[in-house]
Amino acid sequence: MVKKSKDIRKLDTDVDKMRIRRKDSEHLKVKENVFDEATLKALYDLARKGVIESLGGSISTGKEANVFLAEGKDKNIALKIYRISSSTFNSMDEYIRGDPRFSNIRHKKKDIIFAWTKKEYRNLMRARECGIAAPRPIDTHKNILAMEFIGEGDKPYPLLKEVKLSEQSAQTIFGTIIHYLEILYNEAKLVHGDLSEYNILLDPSTLEPYLIDMGQSVTLEHPSANDFLKRDIRNLTRHFKKYGIQPDEEELLRIITEKQRNK
Ligand SMILES: Nc1ncnc2c1ncn2[C@@H]1O[C@H](COP(=O)(O)OP(=O)(O)OP(=O)(O)O)[C@@H](O)[C@H]1O
Ligand SMILES: [Mg+2]
Structure with missing residues (x-):
């Protein structure tokens, strides 16, 4: 068995706290359909990389994404997690098709969601570079966007x-x-x-x-x-x-x- 780092074990505990039940070693049943297996894996990857130290509470449950508070490197961050099972993904496809930056992506549902997450990262980056007040994007991985938390303490x-x-x-x-x-x-x-x-x-x-x-x-x-x-x-x-x-x-x-x- 792969040994887990301390951070990842902490993430595991946090995920457990969020009432994710472990059915067996392979499958994790999730609350609100947020953390399917691929999302959990992506969260682990970001924890391993040091981007996420622990998960906080849910900030928002939207049509396509959920936003969570998380602890990053010595500061709060916001995690926007696009739902892989999003029902509105057809409308995403429409936005991405007309954008030359995404002309070569394979139009598979998951790829579209990953491309969409990257697109939000890049858009925020571009906006910030031009001096617009917007959350500073920190990292993007699969369907997860880590960004600056815009708020005071734990309150957005x-x-x-x-x-x-x-x-x-x-x-x-x-x-x-x-x-x-x-x-x-x-x-x-x-x-x-x-x-x-x-x-x-x-x-x-x-x-x-x-x-x-x-x-x-x-x-x-x-x-x-x-x-x-x-x-x-x-x-x-x-x-x-x-x-x-x-x-x-x-x-x-x-x-x-x-x-x-x-x-
Ligand atoms: N960087 C951030 N810092 C603090 N709070 C945030 C941040 N990003 C999002 N939020 C909170 O989460 C809520 C939802 O975020 P956002 O509008 O990006 O997603 P959404 O509306 O759910 O997206 P969609 O409609 O595409 O599913 C916001 O209204 C805001 O309250
Ligand atoms: Mg919104």
Whole structure:
């Protein structure tokens, strides 16, 4: 039998704590369908590499992925684990097909999910490199993305959706987000593609908005990039309307895309 390192044994205990029952040495029955055998193996790999020291609690259970708090090298990290049995993977396929960076992947379900996870890693990296506030990606392996934890202590920052703002703060935050969209478009050459009050975390003390959930973000060559951008703008203006912010969506689109059009 392969000897397990201390860290991995610790991970084992943590996984047990999360009510994963060991059926036999080969099969592990999982809570909420998160840790199938391949995912567990991927978690072990990341533990062996020193990326994960222990697993914390669940932060979120989404349509395609679960997010967990984890302990990384002397700091908290967020682990986004895409479900291999995701039912919405057909829509992932659609986003990846139009993206030239992924033209050579075999279109097998698992490969698509792994490519999607890598895509989120790269998108976050590109956004960060251009100065956008977004979680710093730490590592990606199979269906797991390890990234900087955006929060205070063990508590993630609230979603923009959950925060009640003064009109003045709302105006500032809206301005920052539009500025980020412009940088994302012109420098990172990306469109977020699922931007809304659900995919922005807000630092309550500095009011810095962090863009998250960039798996579906596409490069400008994607045939639907401009439609996605229009939708992102529409979602944002819809949310900010309650603070009396009512910009012309066409005008925002023009501002964000201006530099590219003049090239
Ligand atoms: N880096 C992070 N730090 C802290 N909390 C995070 C981080 N990333 C995600 N979260 C939390 O987890 C939630 C879900 O994350 P995210 O939006 O990326 O996935 P999702 O919406 O479940 O994705 P999908 O809809 O594609 O399944 C977020 O709303 C946020 O509360
Ligand atoms: Mg989300």
